[in-house]
Amino acid sequence: MRIRTLPAATALAVLFSSAALAVGSAxxxxxxxxxxxxxxxxxxxVVDGVHQRVFISDPTSGxxxxxxxAGTVVGTVDSLPGANGLELSxxxxxxYAAVPGADAVxxxxxxxxxxxxxxxxxxxIDPESVALAGGxxxxxxxxxxxxxxxxxxxxxxxxxxxxxxDTSRTWYDAPILDASAGAPGTLVAGAPGQSPVELAVYDVxxxxxxxxxxxxxxxxxxxxxxxxxxxxxxxxxxxxxxxSPYYQxxxxxxxxxxxxxxxxxxxxxxxxxxxxxxVAAGTFSWYDPDVxxxxxxxxxxxxxxxxxxxxxxxxxxxLAARGLAWAPDAGKLFAVSYNDANVYSLxxxxxxxxxxxxxxxxxxxxxxxxxxxxxxxxxTSSAPFPAGTTVSVTRTDDESxxxxxxxxxxxxxxGSYSFTDTPPAGGKVTxxxxxxxxxxxAGSTTTASVNVARxxxxxxLTNNGKVYAYGSNVTFTAxxxxxxxxxxxxxxxxxxxxxxxxxxxxxxxxxxxGNLSVTLRLTRDTKVTAKFTGDxxxxxxxxxxxxxxxxQVSTSLSGYYTSKYxxxxxxxxxxxxxxxxxxxxxxxxxxxxxxxxxxxxxxxAWRTTDTEYFALSTHGNDSVVLTGTPPxxxxxxxxxxxxxxxxxxxxxxTTYGGWKYFIFTS
Numbered sequence: 001m002r003i004r005t006l007p008a009a010t011a012l013a014v015l016f017s018s019a020a021l022a023v024g025s026a027x028x029x030x031x032x033x034x035x036x037x038x039x040x041x042x043x044x045x046v047v048d049g050v051h052q053r054v055f056i057s058d059p060t061s062g063x064x065x066x067x068x069x070a071g072t073v074v075g076t077v078d079s080l081p082g083a084n085g086l087e088l089s090x091x092x093x094x095x096y097a098a099v100p101g102a103d104a105v106x107x108x109x110x111x112x113x114x115x116x117x118x119x120x121x122x123x124x125i126d127p128e129s130v131a132l133a134g135g136x137x138x139x140x141x142x143x144x145x146x147x148x149x150x151x152x153x154x155x156x157x158x159x160x161x162x163x164x165x166d167t168s169r170t171w172y173d174a175p176i177l178d179a180s181a182g183a184p185g186t187l188v189a190g191a192p193g194q195s196p197v198e199l200a201v202y203d204v205x206x207x208x209x210x211x212x213x214x215x216x217x218x219x220x221x222x223x224x225x226x227x228x229x230x231x232x233x234x235x236x237x238x239x240x241x242x243x244s245p246y247y248q249x250x251x252x253x254x255x256x257x258x259x260x261x262x263x264x265x266x267x268x269x270x271x272x273x274x275x276x277x278x279v280a281a282g283t284f285s286w287y288d289p290d291v292x293x294x295x296x297x298x299x300x301x302x303x304x305x306x307x308x309x310x311x312x313x314x315x316x317x318x319l320a321a322r323g324l325a326w327a328p329d330a331g332k333l334f335a336v337s338y339n340d341a342n343v344y345s346l347x348x349x350x351x352x353x354x355x356x357x358x359x360x361x362x363x364x365x366x367x368x369x370x371x372x373x374x375x376x377x378x379x380t381s382s383a384p385f386p387a388g389t390t391v392s393v394t395r396t397d398d399e400s401x402x403x404x405x406x407x408x409x410x411x412x413x414x415g416s417y418s419f420t421d422t423p424p425a426g427g428k429v430t431x432x433x434x435x436x437x438x439x440x441x442a443g444s445t446t447t448a449s450v451n452v453a454r455x456x457x458x459x460x461l462t463n464n465g466k467v468y469a470y471g472s473n474v475t476f477t478a479x480x481x482x483x484x485x486x487x488x489x490x491x492x493x494x495x496x497x498x499x500x501x502x503x504x505x506x507x508x509x510x511x512x513x514g515n516l517s518v519t520l521r522l523t524r525d526t527k528v529t530a531k532f533t534g535d536x537x538x539x540x541x542x543x544x545x546x547x548x549x550x551x552q553v554s555t556s557l558s559g560y561y562t563s564k565y566x567x568x569x570x571x572x573x574x575x576x577x578x579x580x581x582x583x584x585x586x587x588x589x590x591x592x593x594x595x596x597x598x599x600x601x602x603x604x605a606w607r608t609t610d611t612e613y614f615a616l617s618t619h620g621n622d623s624v625v626l627t628g629t630p631p632x633x634x635x636x637x638x639x640x641x642x643x644x645x646x647x648x649x650x651x652x653x654t655t656y657g658g659w660k661y662f663i664f665t666s
Contacts (some may be wrong), residue, residue, distance in 0.1 A: 032305075034072025037344040042336045043084045044129075044321040048110050050092035051291045054464050055108075055452065056336060057083040057097060064097055066113045069332060071346045075113025080106060085129035085177070087137065098139055100126035105139060105152055119152055119159050126174070133179035133187045134204035139166075140174035140189065147171025149189065149202070149209055165209035172200070177230055183235025186212075186253060190240065196225025197242050201253050211298025214452075219258030223573065225322045227269040232296075233277055241268040241281065247299075248281040262294045264301075269321040274330035278353045282324045282335065286315025291335055293352050302383075303442075304353050307347070310340030320344070322550035330430050353441040355383040359391065361433045363448035368454060369426040369537055374657045375448060377401045377433060379411050381441055391417055394432040397425040397452075398536040403432060425536035454539035459489070467548035468522050470587060476545060478530035479519040480510045488533035489516045495524040496651045497589070502529075522549040523587070524651045548653030551587040551642040553594075557660050558583060567635065572662040578625045580662060584640040588620030593648045594640045596624060601635040609636075613647070630664045637661045 041060035048055065051075065062081040066115050067073050081101025088095055094116065095108040101126050107117040121127050127150070137152040141163070148171060150163035166189075175189035185205025191198040197216035202209040217223075225243030232239065237250050237259050248271050250260040250392045262281050270282030277296035283289070289304035307317040323336035338344045361377040379391060390408040411419040415507040423429045428450045437443030460479035468474055487509050494502035506518040520526065527546045534540035536613040558581045560572035574580050586594050598610040616622050630636070637659040644654045 007574065018542045025647045029340040031272040032347070032349050033071060033605050034264050034345050034347045035067070037067075037071075037346050038073060038076075038337070038403050039065055039344050040342065042338070042344055044086040044322050044325060044483040045325040045334065045336060046086045047325045047327050047334060048088060048092045048095070051110050052327075053110065054325065054334050055086055055088075055095050055110075055162045056346070057086055059083050062101065064095070065110060066110075067346060067503075069327070069348065071348055077106075077108050077113060077115050079115075080180065082126075084127075085139075086362075087132055087238055090134070091179075096130050096132075096137055096422055098127040098130045099127055102143075103127075105130060105137065117156075119161070121150060121152070121161055123165060125150065125163060128174035129177040129659045131177040131179045131187060132619070134185045134207065136204065136207065138177055138179075138187055138209070140177050142171070142485075143173050145172055146171045147175055147191070149175070149177070151188075151204075151207075151209070153207070159507065162208075166200075166202075166211070168200075168211055168214075170214075170237050172201070175200075176226065178229055178238070180231035180233055180235045182233050183231065183253065186231075186235060188229065188231050188238045188253065190226050190229045190238075192227070193225055197221070197223050197226050197240060197249075199229075199238065199240070199256050201256065211277045213256045215251070215256035218256045219249060221245055221249055221258070221351065223249060223629070228271050228282075230271045230273045230279075232273055233275050239271050239273065239279060240283075241271040243267050243269070246283075248279070260297065261299055262292070262301075263290065263299050264292045269320055270324040272324040272326050274326040274353070275328055276330050276353075279324070280324045280326060280328055280333050280352070282319040284318050284321075286313075290316070290319045291349070293333070294351075299332065302353055305335075305347075305349060305352075306617065307337050309339070310343065310345070311341050313340040315494075317345070349436065351442040354437060355440055357435060357437070357441050357444040359433060359435050359444040359446045361431065361446045361448040362449045363431060365451065367423060367429070367452045369423060369452050372420050372422045373384070373450060375409075375421065375433070377432050377446070377448075378415045379417065379435055379444070383440055384409060385415070385441065386438070387413075389435075389438075391433050391435050392433075393421070395421060395423065395429060396432065397423060397429045398427050401426040409433075423450070423452045425538065426452045427536070427543075428452075449664060454534060455650070457483050457538045457541055458531050459530055459531065459543045461528060461545040463528070463547050464545035465547070466540060467550065469656075470523060470550050470552040470652075472522050472549070473519055474522055475545065476516050476528050478510070478543075480514045480516070480532055482538070483532070484535045484537035486533065486538070490531040490533075491516065491518050492529040492531065493520055494527045494529065496526065497524060497649070500524065524549050525653055550655035552654045553586045553640055553655055553657040554585070555579070555585075555638075555640050555657050555660055557638075557662055558584045560662065567661075569659075569661045571661070572666050574662060576630065576632055576664045576666055581623055582626065582638055582640075582660070583621070583623045584614075584616075584657070585621045586616055586640065586642060586657075587652065588616060589649055589651055590618075591648050592616050592620075592642075593646075594622070594660055595643050595647065596638065598626070598636065598638050601637075606637065607658065632664050632666055634662065635663055 039058040067076040085098040109116045129140040153160040187202040201213040221316040248262040266285035277293040289306045290300040291305040293303040309316040316336040320336040333349040335347045389411040394403040396403040411420040434445040493505040531542045593613040599606045640657040
């Protein structure tokens with residue numbers, strides 16, 4: 001007996017599409033910060049404490065740039081060709097800028113960062129440096145043997161400019177000027193870039209400049225290449241920064257005799273003094289610290305800063321000449337640096353008058369929730385800490401995402417400390433340790449993290465391994481064990497086949513017995529997953545239940561001439577001359593085949609005579625014809641089956657159709 005398929009009368013193409021789930025997520029002011037500056041050069045810098053602004057002159061671009069204390073640019077005054085020396089009025093309302101390219105001194109409104117007035121100093125005067133003293137604004141000017149000092153009197157109705165105030169005429173170039181509130185009628189001048197250093201002191205209280213002290217090579221130091229100078233707040237001394245010697249020298253204003261030094265390193269190029277007398281000394285140093293902070297009269301630094309390398313050279317960024325300025329409260333120090341690509345940055349140092357501290361913290365890599373663990377670390381500084389110094393500890397975890405203070409630890413004489421805590425929550429636990437600082441030490445903070453194991457819970461799901469008829473409505477029940485606060489469970493269903501995505505079919509809070517159920521209509525083998533996402537004390541848990549689902553299959557025989565009940569079955573009777581047609585309808589799936597098995601009852605047992613696979617139509621049906629010359633009176637039976645994987649897919653569980661019985665007669 002042979003089998004052949006009948007040609008389909010009609011054909012219908014069924015288009016299957018797959019859907020893909022796309023899941024998307026979107027994806028404190030720091031101390032010692034750095035911000036890029038939009039300048040091509042930097043000549044002078046002053047700090048306005050009233051408006052909390054930093055003003056920087058850029059002679060190359062011809063402008064003055066204003067930033068806030070964080071370094072963000074808040075305004076720019078342009079059209080200031082060669083903008084150079086800066087001076088702030090006593091009330092911080094006006095910034096005066098020497099603008100040699102315009103032969104003028106320009107007044108800038110510090111509140112609005114706009115030009116307020118422009119005072120002409122005379123053609124060819126080219127003012128370079130400015131300083132307020134004796135009720136007037138003094139400016140230096142001239143070059144190539146014509147250096148001198150002039151004044152701008154703004155006290156009357158009209159401004160009055162007076163030049164040639166230094167009748168000694170010893171300045172080759174326009175000198176650097178400075179003054180101090182501690183000596184309100186005194187003006188100090190120094191020759192820039194000259195060797196040896198040349199300094200002069202003037203009494204300007206009368207409105208004219210009367211030289212009271214002068215020194216060529218003051219203190220007999222042999223130093224030269226003066227870059228900056230600053231008068232002490234008490235009006236007693238002037239501190240200079242020159243290329244050599246490698247320290248910032250101190251001279252008395254009374255006679256310009258040596259009065260100490262602030263030891264730095266190679267090529268001093270900047271100095272500024274805070275109102276409390278703290279000295280910031282700068283050096284042009286590629287491989288050494290760039291900024292050095294000194295207590296008044298103490299020659300060794302209390303703090304030093306070494307710039308990083310933001311360029312491509314082997315050396316680090318360097319300090320711009322005259323590139324240091326204090327905030328009036330000495331709480332911040334500002335520095336202008338640049339790299340080998342001429343990119344300028346404003347660096348902001350917090351608490352620069354205090355000795356730097358280093359704080360470390362170490363914690364175990366792992367821990368167990370509810371079990372004590374010990375945090376250790378060390379607080380160090382070049383200056384000793386007083387007895388009883390403590391550090392504060394905070395714990396940040398899923399229960400306290402904003403951090404929670406958990407206590408303090410006392411620092412030992414060697415700087416070490418330890419702290420024991422019992423984390424109530426699992427997951428990543430971060431301990432923050434902070435030292436608040438004191439009058440002599442800067443504050444410091446650090447962190448250490450521990451991965452704390454959460455308690456395991458139980459999660460079960462019914463029906464795993466069971467097989468159901470096609471279209472069955474089956475209830476799956478998830479059971480959640482003990483947890484802390486989260487009692488929510490998700491249930492997902494993932495039918496076999498790439499065209500059916502894994503889908504969340506239920507989310508909810510378990511009932512008082514810990515159960516959550518969902519009923520699914522099954523048409524394919526399905527993996528059902530229950531998920532507990534965990535909480536702060538119990539770990540996440542996932543469990544699965546995979547169930548099989550049979551296909552629907554129905555078969556029939558056609559072409560028989562009668563039916564009779566015999567041998568406990570219904571038999572179809574065919575004339576030997578008639579080829580039986582075997583019809584199959586089965587759950588459709590792309591490229592699915594079905595198995596046809598024919599058996600004959602021989603010698604008291606059913607024995608297979610043929611087994612073949614045939615393709616189903618897109619509607620899930622097909623017919624085959626049994627051909628040949630069958631024997632009369634022999635009992636036959638035939639069935640169609642879906643065989644997992646062998647039928648072309650693994651979407652359903654192997655399903656055997658019912659037998660159809662038939663017999664041939666003459």
